[in-house]
Amino acid sequence: MKPGKLTLPDLAAMKARGEKIVMVTAYDAPGARLAEQAGIDILLVGDTAGMVVLGHEGTVGVTMEEMLFLTRTVARVAERPLVVGDLPFGSYHVSDEDAVRNAIRFVKEAGADVVKLEGAGPSLSRVRAIVAAGIGVMGHVGLTPQSETILGGFKTQGRTASKARQLLADALALEAAGCFAVVLEAVPEPVAARITEALTVPTIGIGAGASCDGQVLVYHDLLGLTEGRAPRFVKRYANLAAEIRGALETYAEEVRTGVYPAAEHTYPMPEEELGVFLADGVEHAHRDR
Numbered sequence: 001m002k003p004g005k006l007t008l009p010d011l012a013a014m015k016a017r018g019e020k021i022v023m024v025t026a027y028d029a030p031g032a033r034l035a036e037q038a039g040i041d042i043l044l045v046g047d048t049a050g051m052v053v054l055g056h057e058g059t060v061g062v063t064m065e066e067m068l069f070l071t072r073t074v075a076r077v078a079e080r081p082l083v084v085g086d087l088p089f090g091s092y093h094v095s096d097e098d099a100v101r102n103a104i105r106f107v108k109e110a111g112a113d114v115v116k117l118e119g120a121g122p123s124l125s126r127v128r129a130i131v132a133a134g135i136g137v138m139g140h141v142g143l144t145p146q147s148e149t150i151l152g153g154f155k156t157q158g159r160t161a162s163k164a165r166q167l168l169a170d171a172l173a174l175e176a177a178g179c180f181a182v183v184l185e186a187v188p189e190p191v192a193a194r195i196t197e198a199l200t201v202p203t204i205g206i207g208a209g210a211s212c213d214g215q216v217l218v219y220h221d222l223l224g225l226t227e228g229r230a231p232r233f234v235k236r237y238a239n240l241a242a243e244i245r246g247a248l249e250t251y252a253e254e255v256r257t258g259v260y261p262a263a264e265h266t267y268p269m270p271e272e273e274l275g276v277f278l279a280d281g282v283e284h285a286h287r288d289r
Contacts, residue, residue: 011202014213024222025216027219029077036081041081041082042084052218087116096128103137115138120170123139127139132178168191168194187208192205224240
């Protein structure tokens with residue numbers, strides 16, 4: 001572990017002090033570096049990369065190799081933030097052995113500090129197995145994007161008393177299985193508040209209200225790099241898509257009109273060397289005739 005790296009006991013202590021935990025997704029070295037400079041606590045190399053980086057419509061198509069590559073680029077530069085590798089769809093669903101094997105790959109090959117997986121139920125034995133192998137696990141309940149077809153789409157979860165009770169039970173079960181934190185996604189605020197109060201480990205909310213111990217947003221969403229309709233919980237802190245597009249349009253126009261590159265963007269050559277070079281060119285031309 002790198003010196004100064006945020007640890008799992010540090011996160012537990014932050015919850016105990018009532019200090020909010022800040023998590024954001026990261027998919028490359030520049031993003032990880034900027035997030036660290038901004039004081040972010042946890043970097044989630046999320047399978048949301050499928051949509052915001054890799055061009056998929058959802059998360060299901062993301063592969064282990066893609067996730068390992070992205071995680072490696074983030075872990076390479078992250079010093080203090082905890083780096084969480086997101087186990088993609090299919091990497092932990094078949095067996096505990098598969099789950100442990102792929103979690104080990106995240107740590108050993110990609111440099112992740114811990115991993116994250118979705119759901120409770122069958123995932124509980126996966127959590128226990130991975131934790132037994134010495135790797136920390138972040139849980140995830142509520143809207144679990146890898147299961148969005150079963151859930152009927154990207155919809156709020158836990159809106160009835162019975163479903164809210166099930167979410168609480170699932171979160172408690174994940175804690176008992178060994179999770180060091182649990183993400184609560186698209187959950188009514190009172191339900192998230194009750195779960196946060198019941199758990200001794202931190203909760204990280206995304207569309208789950210302010211009572212969670214921490215918050216997470218997708219890097220591209222909060223920076224305004226994604227356009228169009230965003231989920232209700234997204235707050236855009238910048239509008240970088242418009243700024244980047246404008247810069248690219250200006251660049252294209254300047255190249256086509258000859259404005260760029262100007263003299264200050266070129267490298268000079270000593271006059272005497274240029275004279276020799278040009279004279280050589282004339283001499284070679286005469287010789288060729």
